[in-house]
Structures are given as structure tokens and as C-alpha cells.
Amino acid sequence: MNIPTQTIYVGPWPRVQSIAEKGEIDGIVGIYKNVNREKYLDFILVPLIKNKAVVYVKKGDPFQFKSWDSLKGRTLGILIGDRYMERFELFLSSHRKEIKVERIKTIRQLFLMLASGRIDTVIYSNFVGDLVIKEAGLADKIEMLQPEVYSAEFFFAISRKSSFIKDRSNIEKQLKATIAKNHIESLVKKNAEEYLKIRGGKAP
Structure with a gap:
């Protein structure tokens, strides 16, 4: 070609x-x-x-991610227009009262809000997320949790x-x-x- x-x-x-x-x-x-x-x-x-979707939190947050149900009670930042794996989207939709969602315009803003504590959870591609955290100078303020949410x-x-x-x-x-x-x-x-x-x- x-x-x-x-x-x-x-x-x-x-x-x-x-x-x-x-x-x-x-x-x-x-x-x-x-x-x-x-x-x-x-x-x-x-x-x-x-691609692995993983949980990012503010460094020092005592939150432990064990399963999707662990997200209940959290405030999740999601990029406007972004979509997760369909099964996970259905999970979020069926737990709208238990998982608060904030829609955010840019990836950079997503992680800046996480670092400032305005949201407490971000679920994003580990590859892209790590790059954005590095370029934004947030490596000492944000950490990635295990296990992955899904791949x-x-x-x-x-x-x-x-x-x-x-x-x-x-x-x-x-x-x-x-x-x-x-x-x-x-x-x-x-x-x-x-x-x-x-x-x-x-x-x-």
C-alpha cells in the first residue's frame, strides 16, 4: 500500500x-x-x-479496589463522550444512585481534579493515564490500584x-x-x- x-x-x-x-x-x-x-x-x-482499564486515586487514599462493587459510594470522573466496555457501562447504569458520576471535558482536567480531591476515582487506560499523569507532573499525587477493572x-x-x-x-x-x-x-x-x-x- x-x-x-x-x-x-x-x-x-x-x-x-x-x-x-x-x-x-x-x-x-x-x-x-x-x-x-x-x-x-x-x-x-x-x-x-x-488495553487495561485501571483505577486511579489520589495518593494516600485508603480506598481498596477488590471488585466493581467496591466503587459504590465513590465519585467517578468520566471524560465526556467516553465509553467503557459495555458490561461495565451496564453496571454503572444499574448503580447510578450508589456511584456518583462527574462528566469532565478533557483527560488532563480529569486527573487534575483527581489530584485536587474534587473527584476521588478515575477509571482509565493505564497506558494513556500514565502518560497524562507524567506530563501533568502528577506522579507524586496519583496512584494506580490493582487489580484492573477490565481489559x-x-x-x-x-x-x-x-x-x-x-x-x-x-x-x-x-x-x-x-x-x-x-x-x-x-x-x-x-x-x-x-x-x-x-x-x-x-x-x-
Whole structure:
């Protein structure tokens, strides 16, 4: 394949999904698959990486996470437009009276609010979360708990309105070849770090 690509910052996560739905961008790299997203995105069913969703708390918080039920009574910060694994979304929905949810605009703000005590729990990708905590200078204020909340696969998805939808099969072949060479994780790490540099060290 010889398709020129460009990685661009288009705004917060809800906007990314919105413009992908409209076909204003061609695809999204690193996105969970769910029924709603499949309406406007064609997922290449070759998992890029297995992503762990973990609990972050303010350092020194005596909270112990043992199971999803441990979250009852907590105030959970969630990025606006973000979605968890569907089974976990159902759990949160069925315990709305016991788990308070605060919707927050940016990932950086999410962790700043956690460090300041305005929320007491964040559940996020350990890979992205650790990067944001590092760039925000919060490593001495926030800690990650074990065990993980769940793990799920990240995919590459093409907007159903993109002209590149016709190249789907070739893209899938190329992804498979790249994954077979174990290049994906190093590429994800490299591009995530480059992304933060482009943003001037600031997460969205």
C-alpha cells in the first residue's frame, strides 16, 4: 500500500467521534468497538493492543479496589463522550444512585481534579493515564490500584463516509503484517509521546 497518512489533533474525544461520523476524518486509531460506533465506523477486526482499564486515586487514599462493587459510594470522573466496555457501562447504569458520576471535558482536567480531591476515582487506560499523569507532573499525587477493572481490545476503524473504505481489505492485510512483526506497541508508545510533544506537553 502507498496511501499517504496524516495524524492530526481535532479536539476533545466527543468531537473526534462526531467528525468521524460525518466523514470529516478518515479513521480513528485505538478505539473500543461497540454497537453504536459500528453504525458510522467500519472496524478492522485486527486488535491493535489489549488495553487495561485501571483505577486511579489520589495518593494516600485508603480506598481498596477488590471488585466493581467496591466503587459504590465513590465519585467517578468520566471524560465526556467516553465509553467503557459495555458490561461495565451496564453496571454503572444499574448503580447510578450508589456511584456518583462527574462528566469532565478533557483527560488532563480529569486527573487534575483527581489530584485536587474534587473527584476521588478515575477509571482509565493505564497506558494513556500514565502518560497524562507524567506530563501533568502528577506522579507524586496519583496512584494506580490493582487489580484492573477490565481489559479490552483497541481497534483501528474507518469512517463509513471515507473514500478509503474501498481500501479496507488492503488496510487489514497491512495491519496484520505489522502486528506479526510486533511493531504495534512500540508505534503506539512512540506516537503517543510525539502527540504530547505536538500539544506542547499538554494532554487534551
